[in-house]
């Protein structure tokens with residue numbers, strides 16, 4: 001379950017958090033910029049809560065059924081997106097919420113409540129009825145644990161973390177054959193629709209054995225799209241930064257895991273709590289939790305930790321965020337995911353919407369330079385010039401090792417074996433140095449702060465001599481990147 005199922009030279013996933021089911025983004029942008037997959041917000045029916053003239057983003061993490069009808073769109077719109085994205089070589093990864101249903105006490109007929117589709121539900125303690133699945137009270141963990149996970153459980157009691165309620169969310173019992181069958185039917189329907197895999201929400205809160213039993217029941221991916229005998233990609237949401245009763249190693253036999261240790265290490269280096277020179281060994285064996293390449297999904301930030309500031313970098317950090325993402329995209333470790341956000345001022349704020357009465361989720365509009373128009377409320381980090389250029393850099397360097405690694409205090413540089421070169425200067429003065437770039441002689445355009453448009457370079461030009469050597473100036477607190485696709489006059 002660790003194969004990304006993306007095309008060889010499209011090894012970057014983007015999380016289009018809360019976007020509507022849009023094929024346009026695959027067709028108009030992603031396929032041309034090196035992106036291979038999209039993580040979409042949970043597409044199934046979920047609770048609706050209308051509060052303070054808004055709908056919080058986290059309603060998506062309170063399922064009421066597995067019908068495909070959500071704030072992102074209808075089943076037909078979902079299918080349309082999957083079909084058209086696959087056609088242009090962009091895979092769909094579905095954020096799947098299996099651990100729980102709604103928060104205890106939530107009911108569809110409470111004022112200000114409802115569901116994103118037509119399903120009704122009653123989440124009162126002991127009633128716990130979700131007829132559209134169907135689930136009833138006996139499908140939940142109440143007899144084993146009737147209450148919330150306590151803070152101390154994370155350190156001392158793995159069973160409680162898996163059997164009790166995660167902040168009041170009614171906890172499904174995956175030892176039950178019926179519950180397994182419902183989950184397997186849901187994931188199977190998504191596979192039949194043509195998706196490439198899943199981000200399993202809250203995997204830490206489910207037993208690995210139960211997950212394995214369900215995953216083994218899944219059919220192969222559609223052969224007409226992926227070829228024969230291909231298994232779905234699975235990434236388990238497990239937060240383990242060390243010191244937890246539940247460890248990421250429990251999950252690596254059944255997929256990848258979300259490596260929160262990666263983004264933390266990058267943030268710490270960029271904030272100079274550690275030295276970016278140390279990023280030259282960020283990979284298996286680097287501190288806690290950084291396991292093998294095929295075990296990890298790496299990212300700078302995600303939709304949860306971008307809301308609680310420390311210790312991660314987010315779009316709000318501007319240039320430092322660009323540096324962090326550029327390093328992740330240039331470096332060779334793991335399968336990676338770029339975050340794409342809507343702008344927010346407070347934790348619960350939902351995505352841009354059309355207002356009362358339905359608060360339907362809106363969509364971004366675009367600037368002439370292909371970034372998103374901030375007035376539409378979407379940040380679209382994945383379209384920022386640096387990030388989209390670096391995703392293309394990664395695509396051009398796929399399969400090429402990091403070589404010629406050079407470090408100085410707060411500085412790192414490396415080549416991607418004959419295909420690319422990257423350097424980061426986190427010191428306060430310019431870095432002037434001659435490097436062995438491993439690239440063919442020629443003039444190259446900087447992809448970090450520039451872009452090659454036809455034969456015109458909008459940024460710094462780097463000249464490489466016949467020995468592959470170049471004298472490079474990397475400005476303070478910035479990066480430089482060039483590759484075979486930014487060679488002026490062609491490769």
Ligand code: LAG
Nearest residue numbers: 058059061062102103104167168169201202203237304
């Ligand atoms: C996840 N990964 O394991 C998601 O990434 C994370 O975003 C989810 O929490 C969590 N697990 C459960 O799927 C989010 C919000 C919570 C929110 C929850 C359910 O971070 O704040 O809880 O989704 O919607 C909300 C309220 C709570 C309340 C709960 C139940 O914030 O105060 O207790 O609903 O009513």
Ligand code: CA
Nearest residue numbers: 162163171205
């Ligand atoms: Ca659980």
